[in-house]
Structures are given as structure tokens and as C-alpha cells.
Amino acid sequence: MIKIKMDRTSGALLRHTAEGLEAQRQAFITGITDLQQALDHPDLPRIGQAHPEVHQLVVQSITAKPDGPNAAIITINYHSPAGRSEQPKVSVGTALRQELTETDLAGNRITVAYSQTGDAANMVTQGARVAVLKPQTEMSLTRLQTTHPARTARMYAGTVNRTAIFEGEPGTWLCTSIDGESEDGGVTFLVTYRFQYNSQGWQPTVSYTNPKTNRPPADLVAGVGIKKVSLYRQEEFKNLGLGS
Numbered sequence: 001m002i003k004i005k006m007d008r009t010s011g012a013l014l015r016h017t018a019e020g021l022e023a024q025r026q027a028f029i030t031g032i033t034d035l036q037q038a039l040d041h042p043d044l045p046r047i048g049q050a051h052p053e054v055h056q057l058v059v060q061s062i063t064a065k066p067d068g069p070n071a072a073i074i075t076i077n078y079h080s081p082a083g084r085s086e087q088p089k090v091s092v093g094t095a096l097r098q099e100l101t102e103t104d105l106a107g108n109r110i111t112v113a114y115s116q117t118g119d120a121a122n123m124v125t126q127g128a129r130v131a132v133l134k135p136q137t138e139m140s141l142t143r144l145q146t147t148h149p150a151r152t153a154r155m156y157a158g159t160v161n162r163t164a165i166f167e168g169e170p171g172t173w174l175c176t177s178i179d180g181e182s183e184d185g186g187v188t189f190l191v192t193y194r195f196q197y198n199s200q201g202w203q204p205t206v207s208y209t210n211p212k213t214n215r216p217p218a219d220l221v222a223g224v225g226i227k228k229v230s231l232y233r234q235e236e237f238k239n240l241g242l243g244s
Helices: 035-039 150-156
Strands: 003-006 013-017 020-030 058-066 071-079 089-101 111-114 124-127 130-145 173-181 189-197 205-207 226-228
Touching: 035 058, 035 071, 150 173
Parallel strands: none
Antiparallel strands: 003 020, 013 020, 020 071, 058 071, 089 130, 111 124, 130 189, 173 189, 205 226
């Protein structure tokens, strides 16, 4: 009868190298007639499977060494699936996007005035909205990981950062998508996280519009006639482990 004893403490190790983190586990198998039986044991991890404790490491190789006529010592080597670097690959770009605004560069409300008679006493002032091109930075970070990205995508996509991150103040980064693909049946995933930056924040500003002129009045009161509305849920982006 073939028996296996996993995680012999004599052969276990964890070390940092120039190429990243590495780990090693050992198992002892008895009752075999050849080394192939040892390597085929169903209780051994498979190539690409994650380490039981250090989840960012996956099996790189499994070696069987004879230990008498009917036994073998199994050495299981783990390494970072990201190769030589555990840091994600980062891509950044900035483009101009059109937005509507009711304030000028200094934050003052944009207004225009007109008098049908030419008399200043009959001057009518109203607010105005204008289109402006503003820079918005897009950033994507890609890494190979052993955790399934579906739950993370449901939690973070469509949310804004709760605290400062990526050199941006709270509420200025929007997670636009989290995509992952696996080429080993779900053992590892190449996951791309995409974010978009807005220096003014992503919570929209709404204002009262005069139904007769279809324009905002010039004397709107902040917090009453014009205010920000919280529509995007906040999440702690630092918990993604992508940087600070």
C-alpha cells in the first residue's frame, strides 16, 4: 500500500533571491515500485498549483529521489509566477476629454448678462455651461496571480479610492475594469487592473435649471441649488496590493 507523508520539516525552506521569493516542501512516499508511482501520487501538488501558505508562489518543479527499494523523497519547488519581478507591469497614458462645466478656472460661476433696453437696471444675468477639454490619466497594472479575479472585479470595478493612492487624492481614481485570463485551467491568472484619474473627483455635480431658459440661474446657492451627489461607492484600493 502506497503511503505519503507531506511537509517534512527537514526539507522545508523559504528564501529571497535575485529573481524573487522561492520556497521548498518535501514529502516521503513508501510502498512504491518505481519513482513514477511517487510522482503520480494524487496527494502531491501539480505544476502551477499555489503554495498552501505563501499563495503568490506556485509549483515550478517536482523531483523524486529514491530512499531505499520501495520509498522516495519528493522535493517540491515553488517560485513567483510573475518571473523575475513580483511587481505588476504598469502602463500610463493621458488624453484630453470633453466635460461640461459651470465654473471657470478659478472656481467662479460662469455668468452672462443682457439688457433688452440697454439700461443696466434691466440687466438680466444667468448662468452658463460650457464644454472644456480636460486631461484625464488612464493607468493599467498587469500581474500574474493565483487568486481568481472574479470576486475582486465585482467588489472594485466602478468604485473610487477611499484614501490617497497613486499620487491621487481620495475619490480621484475610478476603477474602470478588472480583467483576467488563465492558460492553465484556473491555476494562475494574468489580471489587468484599469483606473482613470479625475482631479475634480468622480462624484457628479448637479444644479437647478430654469425651465424657461434651460440654463442654471446665476445665483444658485451651494448645497441647495448646486451640489455634489455621491453615486460612486468608495473602496480601499491599497488592499489590492498594487502600490501606494
